[in-house]
Amino acid sequence: MKRVVVIGSGPGGSSCAALLQSRGLEVTLLEQNEFLGGKCSTREENGFKVDTGIHMFATGVSGPHGQVARELGVPQPWLSRDPSESMWLNEKGIWYLYQKLHSPAAIREVVMANITGRQEFDALNTLKRSVSNFGLRGLMHELHGIRKALPWFIEKYDRVTTSEFLHLFTDDVIIHRAMNCLSMLLLVVPSTRSSAGEFISVFSEIFRYGTLGVPRGGAIGVPRSFMRAFRRDGGNLVMGVAATKILVDGGRVTGVLGSDGVEYPAEVVISNAGLKQTVDMAGPENFPGEYVDYVKGLELSYSWMASKLFIKGRGLDLKAPSFFPIPQVEPERIFEYCDEPGGLPADPFLFCPIPTDWDPTLAPPGHQLILVGVPTSNEVDQEERSQKMLDIAEEKFFGFFPDVRDKVVARSRITNKDTNRITRKGTGECIGLAQIPGQTGVDKPHPKMPVEGLWAVGCDAGARGVGTEQGTASGMLVASLVS
Numbered sequence: 001m002k003r004v005v006v007i008g009s010g011p012g013g014s015s016c017a018a019l020l021q022s023r024g025l026e027v028t029l030l031e032q033n034e035f036l037g038g039k040c041s042t043r044e045e046n047g048f049k050v051d052t053g054i055h056m057f058a059t060g061v062s063g064p065h066g067q068v069a070r071e072l073g074v075p076q077p078w079l080s081r082d083p084s085e086s087m088w089l090n091e092k093g094i095w096y097l098y099q100k101l102h103s104p105a106a107i108r109e110v111v112m113a114n115i116t117g118r119q120e121f122d123a124l125n126t127l128k129r130s131v132s133n134f135g136l137r138g139l140m141h142e143l144h145g146i147r148k149a150l151p152w153f154i155e156k157y158d159r160v161t162t163s164e165f166l167h168l169f170t171d172d173v174i175i176h177r178a179m180n181c182l183s184m185l186l187l188v189v190p191s192t193r194s195s196a197g198e199f200i201s202v203f204s205e206i207f208r209y210g211t212l213g214v215p216r217g218g219a220i221g222v223p224r225s226f227m228r229a230f231r232r233d234g235g236n237l238v239m240g241v242a243a244t245k246i247l248v249d250g251g252r253v254t255g256v257l258g259s260d261g262v263e264y265p266a267e268v269v270i271s272n273a274g275l276k277q278t279v280d281m282a283g284p285e286n287f288p289g290e291y292v293d294y295v296k297g298l299e300l301s302y303s304w305m306a307s308k309l310f311i312k313g314r315g316l317d318l319k320a321p322s323f324f325p326i327p328q329v330e331p332e333r334i335f336e337y338c339d340e341p342g343g344l345p346a347d348p349f350l351f352c353p354i355p356t357d358w359d360p361t362l363a364p365p366g367h368q369l370i371l372v373g374v375p376t377s378n379e380v381d382q383e384e385r386s387q388k389m390l391d392i393a394e395e396k397f398f399g400f401f402p403d404v405r406d407k408v409v410a411r412s413r414i415t416n417k418d419t420n421r422i423t424r425k426g427t428g429e430c431i432g433l434a435q436i437p438g439q440t441g442v443d444k445p446h447p448k449m450p451v452e453g454l455w456a457v458g459c460d461a462g463a464r465g466v467g468t469e470q471g472t473a474s475g476m477l478v479a480s481l482v483s
Ligand SMILES: Cc1cc2nc3c(=O)[nH]c(=O)nc-3n(C[C@H](O)[C@H](O)[C@H](O)COP(=O)(O)OP(=O)(O)OC[C@H]3O[C@@H](n4cnc5c(N)ncnc54)[C@H](O)[C@@H]3O)c2cc1C
Pocket: 007, 008, 009, 010, 011, 012, 013, 030, 031, 032, 033, 036, 037, 038, 039, 040, 052, 053, 054, 055, 056, 057, 058, 241, 242, 243, 244, 272, 273, 277, 304, 305, 419, 422, 423, 429, 430, 431, 432, 457, 458, 459, 460, 466, 467, 468, 469, 471, 472
């Protein structure tokens, strides 16, 4: 029987390990932390269950997490809300996003146009017409339908940035602002850098399924359900042990050396540690020189930090369990501060989910949890700047909702330093590889690495999608290729 070592229990590693074990392979999973899930995890704080990130799951039960849980035959309960988001566009007020763009509630708000053309020219014309007739909502409706109507459209625009793509048919400032913010929210890269194909792909998936949601009990619910199957099927889970070296002999892997000094023999090694770290662990001398250079040149995503506000009673009563105000800034300059040394946002884009409005069991009875998230670069060594950014973010949030300030009974913050504490990569990126032209979609690195028996899994290899879902989609792909 093939022996497999999986390094890391993020969504990619845990889904892949569980699928392979269920298909009859002999799998050992090494996780360096004492907790499961990597950046998709949950811990207890002040009696609340708090995710390590700012979690919301784009396609929930219908997406890769739900698909893997169903194949493994394990429960993975999901919670959904409709409308799911409230977006503050400008002084005209809040705009609600419904799970299905064509739900009766959404349709009541505006009549929409449909893509009928099969040619690119028609598609761009239709986009132009919809945007000029129905503004942002017209665009969102068309992007949602485009994947189904014109499947080739996504690959065609993989190598174009989202903002270049939008400029093909509109210069509308409100649309460019909103799309830049959605790009930062979904791909954690501004629209001036993100891949349009990837953006259209993830955006249309969300509204195709209409099941954006959260796992009951917090983000940990996803890797925990996979690991339940893994243990049931006899998998060997080793917690608190890091892989320090991937053993290679004669051009093929032979196993992994753990930080416990034990050698774990394997014919197949699957690494969820990131492509760059995997090349380092296996030894660059074991790869073709051009592959080492290619991996060195790959760029990582930006990041998010958050203030977590623990509230007594109810601080916020919104129709949707999240709030995001769009900055009143020139569209393509919204995230410029991220790349400036010491840069701070005058008017930051915020993402404020209210996890307890999805799942009240995350808080003690009569309490609410509100997150105030703000985007940043992926550097770790900028703690003072991070704290200042979060001060600015909180002030902006309290500007919208002044009554909440007095109801905060405790607060905590996560910054890139905390994300790095989980991954130990020396960087604080949210996702993994940045979903930018040249390294996503048609150009995404293949999970098979050029050493026999060595595979990458997770957000650095093989799949499309939003954050955790991209990780699990990669887990499904690698499991099918290996098994
Ligand atoms: C602040 C923040 C907010 C986010 N919000 C969302 C969101 O709302 N929705 C969403 O879908 N995604 C979100 N994400 C992104 C999401 O968490 C990641 O994209 C996803 O977890 C990446 O999955 P992965 O499988 O690639 O690996 P990771 O989650 O990075 O896991 C990698 C695992 O490998 C382990 N590992 C690494 N090296 C070793 C080693 N040498 N030995 C043993 N183990 C090792 C790590 O400990 C870790 O467990 C957020 C991330 C952050 C940081």
